[in-house]
Amino acid sequence: MDIFLQQLINGLTIGSLYALVALGYTMVYGVMRLINFAHGDLVAFSAYVGLTVFTQFFGAGATSFINIIIVFLVTSIIVAFAGVLLERLAYRPLRGAPRLSAVVSALGASLVIQNGIMLIWGPNMEIFPADLLPSTQWDLGGIIITFTQMVILVLSAVLMAALYIFINKTKIGTAIRATAIDQDAAKLMGINVNRIIMIIFIVGSMLGAIGGLFIGIYYRGLTFDMGWLYGLNAFIAAIIGGIGSIPGAMLGGLLLGLFNAMITGYISTEWAETFTFLLLIVILIVRPTGILGEKTADKV
Amino acid sequence: MKLGKFLGAIALSTAVASSLFAADTVTIGVQAPITGKYANEGQGISQFVKLIVDEKNANGGLLGKQINIVVCDDEAKAQKAAVCAKKLVNAGAFAVIGSYTSGATEAAQTTYYRNKVLQTSDGTSDSLIKRKYWTFFRNSFPNSAQSDFTAKYMVETKQYKKIVVLSDYSSYSNGLGNATEASVKALGGNVIFRGKIKSGTQNFTAILTKIKAMKPDAIYFSGYYTDGGLLRAQQAQLAIKADFVGGDSNDNPDFLKLAGKAAQGTTLINFPTPDLLPYPVAKKYLADYERVFNMKPPSIWAVVNADGLRAIMHGVEQTNSFDTKKISDYLHTLKDFEGITGPVTFRNDGERIGATFMVYNIQKDGSYKVMSK
Numbered sequence: 001m002d003i004f005l006q007q008l009i010n011g012l013t014i015g016s017l018y019a020l021v022a023l024g025y026t027m028v029y030g031v032m033r034l035i036n037f038a039h040g041d042l043v044a045f046s047a048y049v050g051l052t053v054f055t056q057f058f059g060a061g062a063t064s065f066i067n068i069i070i071v072f073l074v075t076s077i078i079v080a081f082a083g084v085l086l087e088r089l090a091y092r093p094l095r096g097a098p099r100l101s102a103v104v105s106a107l108g109a110s111l112v113i114q115n116g117i118m119l120i121w122g123p124n125m126e127i128f129p130a131d132l133l134p135s136t137q138w139d140l141g142g143i144i145i146t147f148t149q150m151v152i153l154v155l156s157a158v159l160m161a162a163l164y165i166f167i168n169k170t171k172i173g174t175a176i177r178a179t180a181i182d183q184d185a186a187k188l189m190g191i192n193v194n195r196i197i198m199i200i201f202i203v204g205s206m207l208g209a210i211g212g213l214f215i216g217i218y219y220r221g222l223t224f225d226m227g228w229l230y231g232l233n234a235f236i237a238a239i240i241g242g243i244g245s246i247p248g249a250m251l252g253g254l255l256l257g258l259f260n261a262m263i264t265g266y267i268s269t270e271w272a273e274t275f276t277f278l279l280l281i282v283i284l285i286v287r288p289t290g291i292l293g294e295k296t297a298d299k300v
Numbered sequence: 301m302k303l304g305k306f307l308g309a310i311a312l313s314t315a316v317a318s319s320l321f322a323a324d325t326v327t328i329g330v331q332a333p334i335t336g337k338y339a340n341e342g343q344g345i346s347q348f349v350k351l352i353v354d355e356k357n358a359n360g361g362l363l364g365k366q367i368n369i370v371v372c373d374d375e376a377k378a379q380k381a382a383v384c385a386k387k388l389v390n391a392g393a394f395a396v397i398g399s400y401t402s403g404a405t406e407a408a409q410t411t412y413y414r415n416k417v418l419q420t421s422d423g424t425s426d427s428l429i430k431r432k433y434w435t436f437f438r439n440s441f442p443n444s445a446q447s448d449f450t451a452k453y454m455v456e457t458k459q460y461k462k463i464v465v466l467s468d469y470s471s472y473s474n475g476l477g478n479a480t481e482a483s484v485k486a487l488g489g490n491v492i493f494r495g496k497i498k499s500g501t502q503n504f505t506a507i508l509t510k511i512k513a514m515k516p517d518a519i520y521f522s523g524y525y526t527d528g529g530l531l532r533a534q535q536a537q538l539a540i541k542a543d544f545v546g547g548d549s550n551d552n553p554d555f556l557k558l559a560g561k562a563a564q565g566t567t568l569i570n571f572p573t574p575d576l577l578p579y580p581v582a583k584k585y586l587a588d589y590e591r592v593f594n595m596k597p598p599s600i601w602a603v604v605n606a607d608g609l610r611a612i613m614h615g616v617e618q619t620n621s622f623d624t625k626k627i628s629d630y631l632h633t634l635k636d637f638e639g640i641t642g643p644v645t646f647r648n649d650g651e652r653i654g655a656t657f658m659v660y661n662i663q664k665d666g667s668y669k670v671m672s673k
Contacts (some may be wrong), residue, residue: 003509003510003512003513006509006512006538007506007509007510010503010505010506010509011506013505014503014505118335122339123334123335123336123339124339124340124343125337125339125340125526125554127554127557127558130533130557130560130561131560131561135561137537137539139539144537144538144539146537215502219502219503219530220530220533220557220558220560221502221526221529221530221554221558223336223337223500223526225336226500226502229500229501229502260506261505261506261509262506264506264507264510265506265507265509265510266510268495269495269496269497269498269506269507270496272498272506273498
């Protein structure tokens with residue numbers, strides 16, 4: 001039983017990271033019907049930025065909560081700016097173009113960011129300091145949970161709840177939902193669609209940045225091509241949950257993390273990916289729009 | 301300053317021109333992961349080759365010809381390695397040093413063989429020798445030698461009762477994992493679990509939790525340091541009280557950084573680290589390396605590749621020709637050539653023989669303590 005619960009914690013931790021990253025994919029898709037392939041690389045970028053901000057401002061030894069919070073804030077702002085820049089340069093000029101052009105542009109942007117990271121920080125692995133967060137851990141009858149895991153779980157839950165409220169209860173959130181349903185109609189209602197898309201990129205990038213920082217703090221080793229690894233998993237999570245749906249991305253991320261941990265734990269690592277993609281196929285057969293995906297009737 | 305740059309430009313252009321038009325240079329290729337996960341190993345190999353070649357060129361070159369190095373980055377990927385092999389062959393290399401990983405080495409082997417280009421690599425996968433290419437020389441020692449040593453240490457010296465063997469899916473790591481499992485069983489040891497991780501996935505908590513339930517005495521990992529460091533860190537995080545024994549490719553400074561506090565007490569099995577090489581020629585070259593590049597070689601791998609290069613240059617000088625077949629025939633009988641990593645002796649299939657291994661225990665300050673030889 002304790003092994004099962006430990007796997008549950010393992011799965012939820014990585015699942016929360018997938019969910020945070022998946023939100024970026026799903027928000028952009030929901031509004032623009034575009035798969036932002038560069039999102040995973042923005043996540044990798046944020047981990048590098050976070051590491052640089054930390055070492056430049058504070059040096060390796062100076063860890064305190066205030067410093068960590070400053071690192072999170074500065075990094076989120078820088079990455080949000082990068083996200084807006086990405087939209088301006090790679091997506092806005094192609095908004096009227098066929099969808100395929102935008103997807104190709106997204107793939108191109110992904111390579112640009114990835115190689116940009118390699119040019120700035122070099123091809124070697126960069127490594128986060130070991131004790132950014134206290135190394136406290138709790139042993140609950142054989143189930144080990146670390147302080148870092150706790151922070152990841154709690155903060156991800158809080159952020160997701162905040163995002164849910166932001167989308168569903170605020171005026172901007174209403175405008176975002178309206179834009180997602182029909183951009184032209186939203187324009188007619190006086191919604192500034194460009195501004196909404198900018199907000200989407202800011203929020204999505206910030207969540208991705210926090211996900212990237214967590215990945216850096218928890219797993220510590222950064223490689224310039226790590227964006228693909230987390231990006232691909234988060235993208236699958238977004239599809240499982242129903243791309244375009246925000247609760248779907250959260251659910252998809254957690255489900256993917258748990259599923260992976262359980263397959264690895266109870267069957268084998270060899271089969272983990274096979275089963276993950278099998279799950280994806282089954283879900284898409286049963287519910288083509290994902291678990292919580294919106295049912296859109298295509299107008300013929 | 302300007303004059304210096306100008307002279308530099310002239311020197312460069314003459315170097316380029318001479319390599320294009322004159323026959324007084326020879327080309328040696330370096331195929332190594334200059335970027336990607338194992339970049340620091342690849343850069344180490346490329347730098348050590350440069351050191352040896354520069355020294356040779358300063359002393360009049362190889363049979364009076366200046367050596368020109370062409371480096372190709374294979375990113376430790378098989379596809380890129382195949383492209384590199386063609387590129388280096390087209391560049392006219394008579395010998396290629398590398399690559400770092402067995403997978404990338406294997407992918408390039410056939411191209412070099414078909415074009416009669418000598419290749420020397422530190423790849424330890426046993427399969428590298430199986431094709432019996434006369435062009436190939438292993439400058440390190442095969443997995444099977446290491447696995448026997450490792451099994452003896454774990455089963456006889458440490459008396460581990462329950463051993464877990466982990467590897468990744470690469471040709472080297474999987475091969476070493478399988479060989480170690482077989483060696484442990486041959487000594488009557490008990491391998492309770494043989495698992496595989498996917499290199500680079502970073503999250504190994506699931507498989508470690510599964511291992512935790514088995515209550516092993518030791519976890520042996522035959523993969524690379526980028527995964528080994530994280531495995532060790534996550535093992536400590538999950539409070540799995542088993543000794544961690546790492547195979548040769550865990551021997552890298554990044555292993556210590558990734559493992560953090562958990563690095564202390566880790567056991568690594570490898571050839572002697574560069575610092576511990578007792579030979580005078582080793583002391584000279586390692587001091588030169590540090591002076592020129594202002595750092596130590598990342599690990600022993602750069603050094604064994606340098607020995608491969610030195611053996612080939614020795615072969616050229618002894619046979620007084622650049623005929624690769626002649627050099628190869630000579631090297632197949634090479635015995636006790638004074639190498640940086642000890643005497644270099646090749647068997648007639650290109651295998652380096654006379655393996656020495658050491659067991660290190662990582663101390664609190666990150667230094668290595670030699671446990672046994």
